[in-house]
Amino acid sequence: MRVSILRQKSAESEPYREIFEYDGSPDNTIAVLLDHINYNDDITDIYGKRTDRISWECSCLQGICGACAMVINGVPALACETFVRDLKGEEIDIRPLSKFPVIRDLIVDRTSIHENLKQTNIYIGEYQPSEKSSHAQQYITAKCLKCGLCLEVCPNYVNGRNFFGAVFANDCYLAASRNRSKSKEIRGVYSKHFGADCSRSLSCMDVCPMKIPTITSIAMMNRK
Amino acid sequence: MKRVLVIGSGISGMACAVRCARHGVHVMLVSPDPSERSQSIMAAGGINAVIADCDAGDSVACHIEDTLKGGCYLGGRRAVTGLCENGEEILKMLVGLGTVFSVDKQGQPLRRAFGGQTYKRTYYCGASTGKQIVSALVMEARRFEAEGLIERRLRCCFHSALIHDGVCYGALLYDETANKPEAVLADAVVMATGGQNALFGKTTGSTQCDGYAEGRLFMQGAALKNLEFIQFHPTTIETPQKRMLISEAARGEGGRLFYERDGKRIYFMEEKYGAKGNLMTRDVISREMGAVKEQVYLDISFLGKKLIDERLPEVRDICAKYGSIDVYTQPIPVSPSVHFFMGGFAVHSHHETNIRSLFAVGECASMYHGANRLGGNSLLAAMYSGGVAAEEIAGRPEVGRAPDFGKFISQEYDKMQERQSADSPFPVMYIRDMLAESMRSHMGIVRDEKSLDEGISDVEHLLSVAEHLRYDSSVRHYTNYSLTGILTLARATLQCARSRKESRGAHYRSDAPKTSDEYGFSTIITYDGGSYNVRLDKEHEYES
Numbered sequence: 150m151r152v153s154i155l156r157q158k159s160a161e162s163e164p165y166r167e168i169f170e171y172d173g174s175p176d177n178t179i180a181v182l183l184d185h186i187n188y189n190d191d192i193t194d195i196y197g198k199r200t201d202r203i204s205w206e207c208s209c210l211q212g213i214c215g216a217c218a219m220v221i222n223g224v225p226a227l228a229c230e231t232f233v234r235d236l237k238g239e240e241i242d243i244r245p246l247s248k249f250p251v252i253r254d255l256i257v258d259r260t261s262i263h264e265n266l267k268q269t270n271i272y273i274g275e276y277q278p279s280e281k282s283s284h285a286q287q288y289i290t291a292k293c294l295k296c297g298l299c300l301e302v303c304p305n306y307v308n309g310r311n312f313f314g315a316v317f318a319n320d321c322y323l324a325a326s327r328n329r330s331k332s333k334e335i336r337g338v339y340s341k342h343f344g345a346d347c348s349r350s351l352s353c354m355d356v357c358p359m360k361i362p363t364i365t366s367i368a369m370m371n372r373k
Numbered sequence: 374m375k376r377v378l379v380i381g382s383g384i385s386g387m388a389c390a391v392r393c394a395r396h397g398v399h400v401m402l403v404s405p406d407p408s409e410r411s412q413s414i415m416a417a418g419g420i421n422a423v424i425a426d427c428d429a430g431d432s433v434a435c436h437i438e439d440t441l442k443g444g445c446y447l448g449g450r451r452a453v454t455g456l457c458e459n460g461e462e463i464l465k466m467l468v469g470l471g472t473v474f475s476v477d478k479q480g481q482p483l484r485r486a487f488g489g490q491t492y493k494r495t496y497y498c499g500a501s502t503g504k505q506i507v508s509a510l511v512m513e514a515r516r517f518e519a520e521g522l523i524e525r526r527l528r529c530c531f532h533s534a535l536i537h538d539g540v541c542y543g544a545l546l547y548d549e550t551a552n553k554p555e556a557v558l559a560d561a562v563v564m565a566t567g568g569q570n571a572l573f574g575k576t577t578g579s580t581q582c583d584g585y586a587e588g589r590l591f592m593q594g595a596a597l598k599n600l601e602f603i604q605f606h607p608t609t610i611e612t613p614q615k616r617m618l619i620s621e622a623a624r625g626e627g628g629r630l631f632y633e634r635d636g637k638r639i640y641f642m643e644e645k646y647g648a649k650g651n652l653m654t655r656d657v658i659s660r661e662m663g664a665v666k667e668q669v670y671l672d673i674s675f676l677g678k679k680l681i682d683e684r685l686p687e688v689r690d691i692c693a694k695y696g697s698i699d700v701y702t703q704p705i706p707v708s709p710s711v712h713f714f715m716g717g718f719a720v721h722s723h724h725e726t727n728i729r730s731l732f733a734v735g736e737c738a739s740m741y742h743g744a745n746r747l748g749g750n751s752l753l754a755a756m757y758s759g760g761v762a763a764e765e766i767a768g769r770p771e772v773g774r775a776p777d778f779g780k781f782i783s784q785e786y787d788k789m790q791e792r793q794s795a796d797s798p799f800p801v802m803y804i805r806d807m808l809a810e811s812m813r814s815h816m817g818i819v820r821d822e823k824s825l826d827e828g829i830s831d832v833e834h835l836l837s838v839a840e841h842l843r844y845d846s847s848v849r850h851y852t853n854y855s856l857t858g859i860l861t862l863a864r865a866t867l868q869c870a871r872s873r874k875e876s877r878g879a880h881y882r883s884d885a886p887k888t889s890d891e892y893g894f895s896t897i898i899t900y901d902g903g904s905y906n907v908r909l910d911k912e913h914e915y916e917s
Contacts, residue, residue, distance in 0.1 A: 176697070181613045191798040199798065201847035208410040208579045210615045211691070213504065216410045229614075230694065252528075252550070260527060263407060263515075272516040273471035273509070278480075288473045291508040292501060295409045324512065327471035 150233070151195065152182065154203060155244035157251045160258075164251070168195045171233075171241070179228035179243065180207055180217055183255075204254035212358055215296025219255050220244045225301040225356045246301045248308065259297050261309040262316055269313075269338040271320050279329040283369070287326055290319040290366060292359045299353035299363070305346050313342040315353035315363045322366035339370050374399050375771050378544055378559035380531045380586065383411030384503065384752065385735025386565030387510040388759025394517035396767035401557060403526045403546060405581065405851070408511050412567050412579035412736075413755065416503025417620060417687070418487065419495035420467070420756070421749035422460030426481075431492035433457050440750060443489045443654075444715070444743020445878040445888070447599065447895055449916030452722060456741050456750075456757050463756045464496055472509040474498050487748040488621060489654060495749040500620070500687045503752060529555075530851040531586050533785065534562060534731060535778045536593055541731035542775035545785060547851060554789060556782050558775050561766045563724075564590070564733040565759065568714040572816075572863045574809025576711040577609055577618040587717060587737060588858030591865060596727045596899050598719035598739040598915060600862075601870035601880045604746055605818050606712035607658040608671050608705075612695045616710035621748065623673050623688050623705075624651045626680065630658070631704070632667040641665060656745060656818075656879050659709035663818045670704035709818060713751065715742040715879065716869070719897055719915045723765035724758050730772055732765075734758035739895070740916060744878025792853050795843040801856050804835055804842075808863055811835075816867060821884040825871040832864045865905055869896045872907040 150171045157164040169192075173185045186192065187202045194200055206216040210229045217228035222242050233241070249257035299315040300306045306314040321339040325332040344367075353363050375398045379386045382404035390400040404411070423433045436457040441448055464482065468474065474482040475497055487495040498505035517523040528549040535543040535556065543558035569584030570576040591597050608623065608630075609616035624630075630651050631638045642650030642661060651658075662669050673681060673688070678701050681689055685700075692698040692705055718726050718733035720740055725732050735755045742750065808831075815828025839860055844853045873896060875889040876882050894909040895916060910916070 177613060184614065188800060188802055202800065202845060204848070206406070206410075208406065208412070208581045209415055210580065210612075211415075211617060211695070213501075214410045214414055214579070216406060258528075258550075259407075263525070263527075267515050267518050270516075270519050272512040272519070274516060276469050276471045284473070284476065288499060288505070291473045291505050293508070295407060320512075323471075323508075 151240040152186065153240055153242050154254070156203070156254045157245070158201075158253065160250055160252055167200060170195050175232075175234040177233055179221055179231045179233070179241075180210060182233060182241075183228065204256050206256050213294070215294030215358065218246060218296040218298050218301075220246060220301065225298040227296065227298070227358050230358065246297055248300050248306060249297060257297075259295070262295050262297060262300070265309055265313045265317060265342070266320055269342065271317070271324050271335065271338070273324050273327045274331055275328060277328050277330055279326055279332065281372075282326040283365075286362070286365050286369065287323055289359065289361050290323045293319050293361060294358060296358065298356045298358065302352045302356045304350050304352070305348055311342065312346045315357075318343045318347070318370065319361055319363055319366045322370055326369065336370060344370065375766075376401070376559045377561045377563060377766055378403065378557055379563045379565060380404070380544065381411075381565030381567060381735070381737075382408045382525070383413035383565060383567060383735065383755070384506055384510060385755040385759040386563070387507070387514050388756045389563050389565060389734055389763045390523050391510060391513050391517065392760045392763030393766060394522040396763070397522070398767055400523045401526055401559070402514070402523055403529045403531070405528060405530050405549065407527060408507050410579075410581065411507065412582050414504040414507050415578065416752055417500050419485065419497035419502050419749045420464065420506070420752040421487070421490070421494050421747070422464040422496060422753065423457065423494050424461045424464060427494065428492040431494060433460070435491055436460065436494060439490050440741065440747055441743070443745055443747040444741070445745060446893065447743030447877070448741050449913065451917045452740055455722070455761070456754060459757050460753060463753060463760075467506060467509060467756070470509040470513050472498065473505050486625070488652065489747045490749070506752065531566070531589075532854065533589055534593055534728070535775070535781070536728055536731070537776045537778070539594070540729045540772070542772060542778070545782060547789075547854070549849065549851070552850070554782070554786055556778060560769070560772045561730045561732060563762055563766070564718065564731070564737055565735045566737045568736045569862060569866075570711070571805060571859050572808065572812050572866060573711045574806065574813070575615050577606055577616050578712070583855060583859055584862045585855035585858040588860070588862030590718070590731070591900050592858065592861055594728055594900075595731065596719040596897050597865060598716055598897055598910070599744070599869070599895050600716035600866040600898065601873050601896060602715035602744045602878055603711055603816070604655060604713040604715065604879050605659040605709040607655055607662055607709045608707040609710040610692065610696045610705060610707060617691050617695050618712070619671060619688055619691065619705060619707060620685070623671060623685055626673070626684055627676055628671050628673040630662070630669055630671055630707075632665050632669050634667060654745070655712075656881070659818050660881055662709055668706050669708065671707045672704040673700055674702055674704065713746055715739060715744065715746055716866070721915060724762040725765065732762040734762050744880060789850065789854065792844065793846050793850060795846045797843040798845055799842060800845045800848065801853050804839060804856060805859070808832065808835055808860060812863055816870060819881050819883050820870055821882060822871060825867055828867045829864065829871065832860060832867060836860045836864060861900070865898050865900070868905045868907055869898055872896060
């Protein structure tokens with residue numbers, strides 16, 4: 150099977166494509182496939198040209214840390230829980246998340262996710278839960294991986310300079326619901342950086358590895 | 374202003390950073406990746422604490438005794454007492470930070486029973502306790518980041534410490550964004566780098582915890598302790614890249630271990646240990662499984678779909694996703710895997726190493742767990758140790774003017790330049806794979822002197838070639854420069870296991886199967902220009 154990968158040597162350089170042959174099992178994940186191409190032998194493309202090893206990130210390798218987020222056959226997903234057998238077509242297309250600056254190959258700089266939350270003071274502070282808070286929703290939103298898949302798929306998210314996306318909305322909900330005294334302040338920045346511009350496509354929920362029901366966070370944040 | 378450098382941003386690193394910031398100490402929190410990628414998020418089980426409203430009969434004294442007994446009395450009573458006495462305060466702190474614990478109808482955190490403990494005292498957040506604690510700490514750290522007291526440095530790796538005359542003045546880091554080294558001076562350096570997974574290749578943990586920092590600092594003079602005590606978890610499933618943990622809860626709910634011989638199921642744990650055989654401690658089950666030639670299975674199918682869906686959904690999902698196993702109808706093929714490292718930096722009661730101003734917290738520090746660790750005590754120790762180190766650092770005067778490290782930095786920089794200019798396709802990972810294969814063969818659940826000697830010989834060979842080879846420079850620079858530290862740590866680990874000629878807790882020697890009073894002390898290992906010096910801590914220099 151052929152694997153086409155969109156690569157880039159550094160943040161400043163131009164992207165280019167390289168195609169590799171994958172002869173491993175279809176029961177492997179894309180994470181295993183990348184290791185297989187990198188370390189099965191000296192790395193060469195389908196034309197036999199020696200090339201650099203493919204850079205990508207991983208940590209848990211079981212779908213709970215979000216490191217290996219990338220775009221696989223056009224769908225934003227975690228490489229460690231996407232199986233070759235489930236992919237359609239003759240060729241697998243892999244590229245880095247497009248909404249973040251590329252650092253190298255499939256590694257992108259997702260600092261903006263954390264930076265936006267920091268700049269807008271989204272933290273709990275003192276625990277003073279609101280009476281209407283939903284434990285189940287807080288538990289699931291606290292599982293957010295900050296992987297960026299929701300931002301990649303979002304039609305409203307461009308580069309994180311104004312609209313901050315579902316990852317921001319869910320952390321806003323978590324902080325506001327765990328500290329009612331900060332709720333008003335958080336609703337203000339929520340409205341400015343999410344509520345006013347979200348077109349409710351809810352595609353973020355389709356790709357979230359934790360299956361966070363962002364629509365519930367939105368409903369809770371809109372409740373007066 | 375006092376400045377602290379914390380290396381590693383999992384739970385122990387963040388606990389330390391937040392506590393330092395509360396004292397007005399400036400923290401640079403360094404890690405290659407954000408906290409959401411740390412191994413801490415994988416801790417599922419829970420955190421132990423004895424609170425005022427505990428189970429009838431339970432007490433802090435009982436938690437202390439369980440911890441000491443679980444560690445086969447190698448853990449120091451004073452240190453363990455501090456850990457257990459602070460359980461309630463730590464639980465309150467986590468609740469106060471907004472950690473989403475599983476709660477009862479009154480909103481009080483729920484607790485459950487865990488192996489090796491006399492009473493229920495493990496508080497939990499569904500099946501993602503570590504992740505929920507990380508999320509709460511990330512929010513709290515963010516508060517101090519906004520105030521400018523915590524400065525996060527991502528895509529930044531530890532390279533070496535700046536040490537002069539037994540005092541640590543900072544660290545040399547490698548900034549992966551700028552692609553260059555950076556020396557950072559600090560009044561204290563806190564290592565919070567987790568376990569030593571890379572020694573064994575595939576484990577249940579994160580690929581990011583590789584033991585390099587311990588290996589490198591060992592070479593720079595830091596004493597290490599109890600490296601031979603490595604906990605194996607008996608029930609994991611094999612996948613191409615890692616070992617997936619099948620929670621102890623599967624056996625807690627009634628799951629049975631068996632193997633098949635001549636078409637008949639042999640429930641070997643129950644046959645040998647009676648009805649509760651499947652709930653024996655992790656080391657006992659792992660050893661019994663190791664003695665079985667056939668594939669061992671864990672059967673939960675008879676528990677029924679309803680119970681599995683309600684109480685073991687994570688087990689169901691992991692088996693389906695990564696093993697194509699339908700647990701409603703099929704048994705799960707399981708084998709033991711490296712899970713936790715009781716050994717690490719030798720630290721004094723305030724978590725300072727033998728090098729002044731160099732601290733270690735969390736799994737990379739060896740404290741509290743002795744020869745084996747109880748479930749629920751690792752998260753407690755991560756929180757507690759981070760706090761203890763922070764209090765000590767906050768109460769100390771500033772270190773003062775650092776000596777000139779220019780020569781050291783320039784030498785290391787030259788070495789980096791040379792590595793980066795290499796035009797070789799040979800990847801460091803091939804050597805790492807050889808190391809892991811040897812460690813799995815010789816440093817497994819059952820050890821003996823002959824096999825350990827073979828392991829030492831293997832690692833000596835890898836060490837002898839490692840510095841002479843040129844490596845593929847297209848991979849992360851850290852991957853290449855970390856090799857020698859990792860190999861050196863592996864060599865030290867084998868030496869510790871060879872020196873302990875007895876069996877105790879997680880260390881089992883088939884050529885010395887009994888526990889011996891003679892070895893009732895922690896192992897301390899130091900490095901001196903290529904020689905590995907082992908002694909027993911009979912004077913309780915590090916733990917009492």
